[in-house]
Amino acid sequence: MKQYNVAVVGAGVVGKTILEILEERKFPVKSLKLLATSRSAGRSMQFKGQEYVIEETSPGSFSGVDLAFFAGGGASKLYAEEAVQRGAVVIDNSSAFRLDPAVPLIVPEVNPEDIKDHQGIIANPNCSTIQMVVALKPLDDAAGLKRVVVSTYQSVSGAGQEAMDELLQQTKELAEGLEPSPQAFPYVIAYNLIPHIDVFLENGYTREEMKMVHETRKMFHNEELAISATTVRVPVLRSHSEALNVETKRKITAEKAREIWAKAPGIKVVDDPKNLLYPMPLLASYQDEVLVGRIREDISCENGLCFFLVADQLRKGAATNAVQIAELLLKYNLL
Amino acid sequence: MKQYNVAVVGAGVVGKTILEILEERKFPVKSLKLLATSRSAGRSMQFKGQEYVIEETSPGSFSGVDLAFFAGGGASKLYAEEAVQRGAVVIDNSSAFRLDPAVPLIVPEVNPEDIKDHQGIIANPNCSTIQMVVALKPLDDAAGLKRVVVSTYQSVSGAGQEAMDELLQQTKELAEGLEPSPQAFPYVIAYNLIPHIDVFLENGYTREEMKMVHETRKMFHNEELAISATTVRVPVLRSHSEALNVETKRKITAEKAREIWAKAPGIKVVDDPKNLLYPMPLLASYQDEVLVGRIREDISCENGLCFFLVADQLRKGAATNAVQIAELLLKYNLL
Numbered sequence: 001m002k003q004y005n006v007a008v009v010g011a012g013v014v015g016k017t018i019l020e021i022l023e024e025r026k027f028p029v030k031s032l033k034l035l036a037t038s039r040s041a042g043r044s045m046q047f048k049g050q051e052y053v054i055e056e057t058s059p060g061s062f063s064g065v066d067l068a069f070f071a072g073g074g075a076s077k078l079y080a081e082e083a084v085q086r087g088a089v090v091i092d093n094s095s096a097f098r099l100d101p102a103v104p105l106i107v108p109e110v111n112p113e114d115i116k117d118h119q120g121i122i123a124n125p126n127c128s129t130i131q132m133v134v135a136l137k138p139l140d141d142a143a144g145l146k147r148v149v150v151s152t153y154q155s156v157s158g159a160g161q162e163a164m165d166e167l168l169q170q171t172k173e174l175a176e177g178l179e180p181s182p183q184a185f186p187y188v189i190a191y192n193l194i195p196h197i198d199v200f201l202e203n204g205y206t207r208e209e210m211k212m213v214h215e216t217r218k219m220f221h222n223e224e225l226a227i228s229a230t231t232v233r234v235p236v237l238r239s240h241s242e243a244l245n246v247e248t249k250r251k252i253t254a255e256k257a258r259e260i261w262a263k264a265p266g267i268k269v270v271d272d273p274k275n276l277l278y279p280m281p282l283l284a285s286y287q288d289e290v291l292v293g294r295i296r297e298d299i300s301c302e303n304g305l306c307f308f309l310v311a312d313q314l315r316k317g318a319a320t321n322a323v324q325i326a327e328l329l330l331k332y333n334l335l
Numbered sequence: 336m337k338q339y340n341v342a343v344v345g346a347g348v349v350g351k352t353i354l355e356i357l358e359e360r361k362f363p364v365k366s367l368k369l370l371a372t373s374r375s376a377g378r379s380m381q382f383k384g385q386e387y388v389i390e391e392t393s394p395g396s397f398s399g400v401d402l403a404f405f406a407g408g409g410a411s412k413l414y415a416e417e418a419v420q421r422g423a424v425v426i427d428n429s430s431a432f433r434l435d436p437a438v439p440l441i442v443p444e445v446n447p448e449d450i451k452d453h454q455g456i457i458a459n460p461n462c463s464t465i466q467m468v469v470a471l472k473p474l475d476d477a478a479g480l481k482r483v484v485v486s487t488y489q490s491v492s493g494a495g496q497e498a499m500d501e502l503l504q505q506t507k508e509l510a511e512g513l514e515p516s517p518q519a520f521p522y523v524i525a526y527n528l529i530p531h532i533d534v535f536l537e538n539g540y541t542r543e544e545m546k547m548v549h550e551t552r553k554m555f556h557n558e559e560l561a562i563s564a565t566t567v568r569v570p571v572l573r574s575h576s577e578a579l580n581v582e583t584k585r586k587i588t589a590e591k592a593r594e595i596w597a598k599a600p601g602i603k604v605v606d607d608p609k610n611l612l613y614p615m616p617l618l619a620s621y622q623d624e625v626l627v628g629r630i631r632e633d634i635s636c637e638n639g640l641c642f643f644l645v646a647d648q649l650r651k652g653a654a655t656n657a658v659q660i661a662e663l664l665l666k667y668n669l670l
Contacts, residue, residue, distance in 0.1 A: 147635050151486035151578040153528055153567065167526075171506045191502075191572045192617045193488055195629050195643045200608040204589060204631025204641075213634070228635035230578040230643060232488065235570050237526045243486040243565040245580075254539060273535040282527045294530050296539025299548070300482050300563035306539075308530045308565060 003030035004335065005064055007088070009079065010071025011040035011054050013161045014093060017319035018069050019047045025323055028330075035061050037075070062086040067335060069322055070094060084120030089335055091122050091322045098123040099214055108324045109266040110137045111219045115328050122325055125219070126211040127317030128152050128231060128240055133216055134290045134316070135309050136246070138264040139257065140220060144249030146303070147226040150212065153234045153241035154197060155281060158313055159184050164237055185233060194233040206231060239281035240313040248303045254295045257305055261292050266316070271295050279310035287312055288320045338365035339670065340399055342423070344414065345406025346375035346389050348496045349428060352654035353404050354382045360658055363665075370396050372410070397421040402670060404657055405429060419455030424670055426457050426657045433458040434549055443659045444601040445472045446554045450663050457660055460554070461546040462652030463487050463566060463575055468551055469625045469651070470644050471581070473599040474592065475555060479584030481638070482561040485547065488569045488576035489532060490616060493648055494519050499572055520568060529568040541566060574616035575648040583638045589630045592640055596627050601651070606630050614645035622647055623655045 006029045008018050015036070022029060032047055034054045041056035055061065057075055062068060062083035068090045070076045076094035083090050097103040104114040105123045110133050115122060125133070132150060139145060156163040163184035170180040170190035180188050187194055198207035205213075209229040217225050234241075252260075261267045270279050271293035279291035290311040298304025311317055329335040341364045343353050350371070357364060367382055369389045376391040390396065392410055397403060397418035403425045405411045411429035418425050432438040439449040440458045445468050450457060460468070467485060474480060491498040498519035505515040505525035515523050522529055533542035540548075544564040552560050569576075587595075596602045605614050606628035614626035625646040633639025646652060664670040 149484050149580045149635065151565075153488065153569065168510065172510060175503065175507060186611045187615060187617055191570065192615055193569065193571055193576055194615060195576070195578070195613050196608070196611070203634065204608070204629070205634070226635035228580055228633050228639070228641060230486075230580075230629065230641060232576070232578065232643075234488065234528065235526065236528055241528055241530070241567070243530070243567065245484045245563055245565075273531070273539070276521045276531070278530050280522060280527055280529055282522055294539070294565065298563050299538065299540070300484065300561035304563070306563060306565060308567075 003028040004066040005031045007033040007065045007068040009035045009075045011036035014318045015071040017314045021319045021323045062088050091325050093124040106325050109134050124322045125215045127313035129212050129215040130317045131290045131311035134266045138260045143252040146247040149245040150229045151243045152231045155236040155238050157238045197231045236281045239284040241310045246305050251303045254297050284310040285312050338363040339401040340366045342368040342400045342403040344370045344410045346371035349653045350406040352649045356654045356658045397423050426660050428459045441660050444469050459657045460550045462648035464547050464550040465652045466625045466646035469601045473595045478587040481582040484580040485564045486578045487566045490571040490573050492573045532566045571616045574619040576645045581640050586638045589632050619645040620647050
């Protein structure tokens with residue numbers, strides 16, 4: 001089997017998780033280069049039991065690289081196009097190129113074929129979008145989506161390792177009667193929640209909320225799809241949760257939806273309330289599946305379905321999806 | 336001013352908060368009797384700087400009582416009717432009588448006039464319902480409610496003082512590397528969330544979710560009102576949050592809604608995202624107002640409005656509303 005020269009740009013929790021997933025899924029890595037800002041350069045990370053020293057990213061870093069994973073942040077705008085010019089295929093977890101018509105935005109369970117049009121950069125969607133569309137796709141195929149209303153419960157790790165450390169630190173400070181000083185979020189997050197992720201836009205939605213709208217529409221090739229999102233940060237360490245109310249064009253019973261999801265890729269139905277089984281961050285963390293449960297027919301509209309889903313947004317919402325995109329490149333002989 | 340012989344049944348966090356609110360709002364208390372189960376009898380609680388010893392509730396406890404607050408739990412079914420027979424008016428925070436056609440279910444900002452039909456028992460709605468209907472009423476008056484979709488973020492204090500202690504204890508145990516043993520909830524709640532409050536019903540909704548449906552319909556005198564709720568317990572100590580998507584019969588702009596809410600009783604508009612102002616448990620706790628913000632027109636439907644609201648469910652969601660009901664009784668000369 002052919003092996004590839006791989007670079008991972010970003011030394012935060014997503015970069016680290018990409019390394020874990022590459023190893024777990026036995027991606028054919030010939031050589032590995034770890035790149036980050038000067039802040040992280042010189043530190044090292046593990047891959048297959050070996051230490052790799054992180055180098056500071058520069059344009060030259062991408063010479064000889066076949067496949068570059070950008071974990072997110074400012075590096076993508078600075079270096080993704082440069083990497084492509086030097087011959088790499090880029091899988092980008094930042095929002096920089098997601099809505100660029102020349103860039104396929106891919107969730108392998110949803111729109112794998114779109115990858116065939118790639119021109120060097122392939123975008124990984126926003127974490128809250130990925131887990132939602134994995135569940136929406138089989139519904140769309142079966143009954144046609146009409147309107148999606150989603151409220152999220154997003155964990156602090158969506159804001160990086162510092163945010164996780166800060167939540168733990170704040171609970172400790174509060175237990176000692178100290179007043180925490182928020183850094184990662186505008187307010188204390190311990191025992192609180194914050195209905196504000198990313199910046200506010202003119203229409204009153206946040207950019208995080210509008211990402212869920214625009215990215216979903218792009219992947220479903222349906223600019224008319226009606227979606228409204230409210231995104232909220234909650235004091236959970238890992239895994240994002242979402243409450244969904246979906247209207248479909250044709251009636252779909254809860255029983256039928258459960259059946260469809262049970263057979264759908266990337267989904268694990270966790271829906272046995274009598275035995276206290278429903279999706280929770282506790283169950284989803286460190287898993288690759290999107291857990292779907294609390295499935296019920298919506299009593300407030302025709303052809304409505306309610307459900308609750310949880311996924312590890314560092315894995316399926318970022319790293320796992322990125323590595324699955326790389327696997328798609330292999331499958332279609334695009335690398 | 337006439338003064339009243341008052342009894343408070345229940346020595347938990349709601350009972351304690353009722354005492355605080357009676358004192359704060361200077362309710363005309365002539366005598367005060369604290370009642371609870373044998374477990375709490377003998378302990379004491381403070382009211383206006385005096386200690387009151389808790390007595391074990393018995394049928395005879397209500398002789399001479401003008402007004403009895405039942406804080407919730409099993410006592411209502413056992414003693415509420417007995418208290419009425421002995422001449423007391425009962426304000427009941429349990430779910431026992433809420434849907435009884437002979438019992439008015441009252442939120443003073445919503446349906447004050449309904450109290451005039453009372454036959455001894457007046458019910459206080461469920462906490463998540465109260466804060467929602469305070470915000471829905473002015474919208475219904477202005478534009479006519481068509482459909483309400485709500486997802487809740489409910490704090491642990493909704494399950495009592497033990498649940499608050501347990502959340503604090505669990506975070507401490509996790510920090511020490513210990514495995515917590517959940518008591519108040521089916522799973523660990525620290526850094527997790529649980530999409531399960533009260534029991535599951537045949538239609539897949541929980542009883543907590545259906546309370547929001549049935550109680551709202553009763554107070555709005557509209558059994559056709561379309562409502563769907565998803566209720567979720569989050570690791571927040573105090574105050575419940577709710578994300579709402581509301582469709583109205585007539586168009587209402589975000590600007591107009593903001594204006595209406597600014598003038599509505601019991602509501603504080605906290606909606607200045609540019610200055611990072613939006614409702615959060617941190618801001619709502621120990622307040623009586625329902626904080627409403629994140630107000631925006633719903634991009635996914637005609638005549639839709641999204642907003643986020645937070646209220647201290649121990650105060651407006653329980654104790655404050657109960658004392659406001661008592662004040663209504665005085666206002667209408669019903670006591």
